[in-house]
Structures are given as C-alpha cells and as structure tokens.
Amino acid sequence: MLEVFLTEEQKRFKQEVQDFVKSVPRQLILDMDADKIKFPYEFVRDAGRRNLLGIRFPKKYGGRDLKWVDEILYIGEINKLGVPFACLCSVTSIVGEALNLFGAEAQKEKYLKPLIAGTQWAGEALTEPRGGSDFFGATTVARKKGNIYYLTGQKRFTVGAEGADFFLVYAVTNPGAGRDSLSAFIVERDMGVEVKHVYGLMGSRGTGTGRLVFRDVPVPEENLLGKENDGAKIFYRMMVPERLLSGGVGGSRAILEVAARYANKRKAFGMTIRNFEGVNFKIADCVTKLDAVSAFAYAVAKTVDDGVGTPGYQRRLVSELKKLATQTYWEVTNDAMQILGGIGYTNTYPVERALREARLAMIWTGTNEVMNLIIQHEYYKEILAKGIEGRDVEADVALTEEQLAEERIYESEPIPAAT
Numbered sequence: 001m002l003e004v005f006l007t008e009e010q011k012r013f014k015q016e017v018q019d020f021v022k023s024v025p026r027q028l029i030l031d032m033d034a035d036k037i038k039f040p041y042e043f044v045r046d047a048g049r050r051n052l053l054g055i056r057f058p059k060k061y062g063g064r065d066l067k068w069v070d071e072i073l074y075i076g077e078i079n080k081l082g083v084p085f086a087c088l089c090s091v092t093s094i095v096g097e098a099l100n101l102f103g104a105e106a107q108k109e110k111y112l113k114p115l116i117a118g119t120q121w122a123g124e125a126l127t128e129p130r131g132g133s134d135f136f137g138a139t140t141v142a143r144k145k146g147n148i149y150y151l152t153g154q155k156r157f158t159v160g161a162e163g164a165d166f167f168l169v170y171a172v173t174n175p176g177a178g179r180d181s182l183s184a185f186i187v188e189r190d191m192g193v194e195v196k197h198v199y200g201l202m203g204s205r206g207t208g209t210g211r212l213v214f215r216d217v218p219v220p221e222e223n224l225l226g227k228e229n230d231g232a233k234i235f236y237r238m239m240v241p242e243r244l245l246s247g248g249v250g251g252s253r254a255i256l257e258v259a260a261r262y263a264n265k266r267k268a269f270g271m272t273i274r275n276f277e278g279v280n281f282k283i284a285d286c287v288t289k290l291d292a293v294s295a296f297a298y299a300v301a302k303t304v305d306d307g308v309g310t311p312g313y314q315r316r317l318v319s320e321l322k323k324l325a326t327q328t329y330w331e332v333t334n335d336a337m338q339i340l341g342g343i344g345y346t347n348t349y350p351v352e353r354a355l356r357e358a359r360l361a362m363i364w365t366g367t368n369e370v371m372n373l374i375i376q377h378e379y380y381k382e383i384l385a386k387g388i389e390g391r392d393v394e395a396d397v398a399l400t401e402e403q404l405a406e407e408r409i410y411e412s413e414p415i416p417a418a419t
C-alpha cells in the first residue's frame with residue numbers, strides 16, 4: 001500500500017506481518033510448489049498463534065477488529081510468499097465474513113473462533129463441475145427430513161478439499177427460485193464429505209485443491225448459515241473479501257524488484273541492461289501500474305470500510321479492482337520474466353513460479369470476464385438511475401435543437417406501409 005495512506009499503527013502492523021512472512025521457511029514454499037505438501041498445516045497454525053488470521057473480525061472471536069484497509073496491507077505482505085499463502089489467508093477472511101455476519105452465536109463459537117485461531121481450517125465450496133461462473137445454476141441439493149438436511153452433489157476446485165475441517169457449501173433448497181434457491185451450510189468433513197480428486201495445478205500448489213462429493217450427507221439444521229434460501233445474500237457479501245483482497249499486489253511488487261535489481265547488474269552490449277529503453281520503460285510502466293493498483297485498492301477498501309454508496313456501487317468498485325489488480329499482477333510478472341531473459345524461465349529465480357501462480361488470479365474468485373459483466377451492469381444501472389450530474393456535456397455542440405432532433409437518431413424509422 002502507498003506510504004501516504006499508512007498511519008503509525010499500520011506501519012507497526014505491517015512490520016509485524018513482514019516479520020511473520022520472513023519467518024516462513026523457504027523449504028515450505030518449495031515443497032508446496034513441488035506438490036510434496038498437501039496442505040500447510042504448520043503455516044496456518046503459526047499464523048493463528050500470531051493472531052494473523054481473520055484480522056478484521058471482532059476481538060471476542062479472536063480477531064483484531066481491524067478494517068479492510070488494514071487487510072489489504074496485510075494480504076499484500078502475505079502475498080510475497082506467493083499466491084497459495086495469500087489464498088489460504090483470504091479463505092479465513094471469506095468464510096469468516098459469512099460466519100461473522102450471518103452466523104448464530106453458537107456457530108461463531110464453534111467455527112469462527114477456531115478458524116481465527118488457526119486450529120481448524122475451512123474450505124469454500126461454491127464452484128461445481130458444471131461451472132463456476134453461473135453460480136446460481138448450482139445443482140447440489142439439500143433436502144430436509146425432520147431436522148436434518150441431506151446434501152447431494154459435487155463441488156470442484158475447493159481449496160482445502162485436503163486439509164479443511166469444515167466447508168461452507170451452497171446447495172439448492174428452493175428449486176427453480178433463481179437467486180432465492182440457495183442456502184449456505186457449514187458442513188464438517190466428518191459428516192461424510194468425500195474427496196474424489198486432488199488437482200494437478202499449473203501453480204499455486206500445496207493447498208489441497210480438490211473435488212468434493214456429497215452423497216446424502218446429513219447436516220443438522222443448526223448448521224444452516226443464516227436463513228433458508230438466503231444463500232444469495234451470503235454469497236454477495238463473501239464476494240467482497242473474495243475479490244477485494246486481489247488488490248494486495250505485494251507479490252508482483254517483489255518480483256518487479258527482482259527484475260529491476262537484475263537489470264541493474266546484468267550487462268549486454270557492454271552496458272547494464274537497465275540502460276536499454278526496452279528494459280527500463282518496462283520497469284517504469286510496471287511500477288506505475290502497481291502504484292495505481294495500490295492507490296485504487298486503498299480507495300476501494302476505504303469505500304467498503306466507510307459504507308460509501310450502494311451495495312451495487314461497491315460491487316462495481318470491488319470487481320474493477322479484482323480485474324485491474326489481477327491483470328496487472330500478470331503483466332508485471334510477465335514483464336519481469338522478459339527482463340530476466342532466459343534465466344527468468346528457469347528456477348534460478350522465483351519469477352517462473354510467480355508467473356505460474358499469477359495466471360490463476362485472472363480465473364478464480366470470478367473470472368475477469370465475469371468481473372466485466374458486473375462492472376458494466378452496475379455502471380449502466382447507476383448512470384441511468386441518477387440522470388446527468390453536474391454539467392450536461394452532451395449539450396456542448398454547435399447544432400441547433402432542430403438539427404439535433406434530425407441528427408441524433410437512435411433507432412431506424414419504421415418502413416412506411418405501401419399505399
């Protein structure tokens with residue numbers, strides 16, 4: 001995050017997160033990337049012990065009562081360990097958001113507290129094999145008999161399929177009711193969740209990403225989160241941390257620095273390559289984009305903190321940030337690799353791992369095409385509802401009203417009927 005926005009307290013907090021990030025063994029990063037580790041339990045427990053999980057949640061559940069702006073700062077530092085680590089810390093924030101805002105007191109005691117403490121882990125099970133973008137088309141069903149719901153269906157790509165103690169699962173309770181058809185459930189692994197497949201990933205490995213199968217899994221009614229058929233409300237709220245936290249681009253900042261230091265030392269044609277415009281303009285473009293993303297991330301986080309605007313307006317900004325931040329992450333990492341030349345493509349530098357991880361960010365938590373859908377939808381809704389604010393720029397033209405009426409044509413005239 002840009003220095004200008006940081007208070008003294010946030011600078012101390014940043015230092016605390018940096019100390020934790022520095023303490024994480026390099027071997028863990030390498031072993032996760034090599035798929036030698038299915039789930040990094042020790043990392044999660046250590047983060048919990050240091051009170052560095054679920055930092056926005058109330059102190060009474062073990063959180064720190066911090067703000068979204070603090071969380072952006074936090075996730076930007078965690079992100080220097082790589083995308084899988086930022087992902088794990090984000091999952092606490094995402095599932096925790098649902099538990100904190102919609103959970104009954106007993107659910108918060110049972111699930112939110114250990115999640116923040118790092119003694120239990122959660123998975124977020126939204127995406128299904130039939131598709132993730134069309135969330136409301138989910139086909140996992142929950143049928144109620146007595147005071148038990150029986151869940152049947154599948155969820156795909158769940159981080160923590162291997163590793164999580166419980167899952168936040170969306171299932172149909174009101175078939176055919178569109179956005180009112182889904183409910184959210186807290187489903188413990190031991191209730192009968194099966195892990196059918198653990199994926200071989202291009203990057204971002206070591207977080208137990210797999211496919212879950214539910215065959216009439218009995219879930220007691222006290223594990224319904226919020227009200228029946230209110231899944232959409234919970235989903236929309238979870239999408240705030242899910243997408244906003246993409247704004248913590250510390251990982252690509254760190255990779256850009258690797259490239260800049262390399263360019264400052266590496267020689268070609270008798271001079272350091274930073275003297276070539278093809279190299280140094282890339283650095284300039286990358287750092288400009290990262291600074292713009294960081295400033296925007298702060299603005300969006302503060303908008304949500306302060307509750308500015310309608311939920312639709314906030315949704316638009318959060319989606320814009322997700323799109324901009326993840327595209328930038330990819331572009332910067334890709335440029336960093338170009339600057340390193342051939343050696344960047346090898347495992348001599350962490351750039352190739354970062355590039356493999358960066359590619360995922362434009363796909364998960366809602367693809368960037370889906371972000372565009374939301375952005376344009378909310379933007380049209382806003383401008384058409386409010387009318388013209390301030391000066392009417394459209395009127396600043398030389399034509400008369402009569403000429404305008406003839407020239408500003410929006411649809412074709414009906415063909416006159418034959419006489």
Ligand SMILES: Cc1cc2nc3c(=O)[nH]c(=O)nc-3n(C[C@H](O)[C@H](O)[C@H](O)COP(=O)(O)OP(=O)(O)OC[C@H]3O[C@@H](n4cnc5c(N)ncnc54)[C@H](O)[C@@H]3O)c2cc1C
Pocket residue numbers: 123124125126127128130131132133134156157158159201204209360363364365366367368369370373
């Ligand atoms: C490593 C990894 C970890 C993940 N972790 C989780 C997790 O923990 N929990 C979870 O629930 N999910 C998780 N996901 C799933 C992820 O969020 C989805 O993959 C993503 O939302 C896209 O869904 P899909 O893969 O089914 O693609 P599809 O929905 O099938 O989309 C395919 C393509 O079509 C495009 N498309 C679809 N609809 C439209 C449209 N209306 N307009 C324009 N383009 C469209 C998409 O942008 C995409 O390019 C993870 C995925 C991966 C790869």
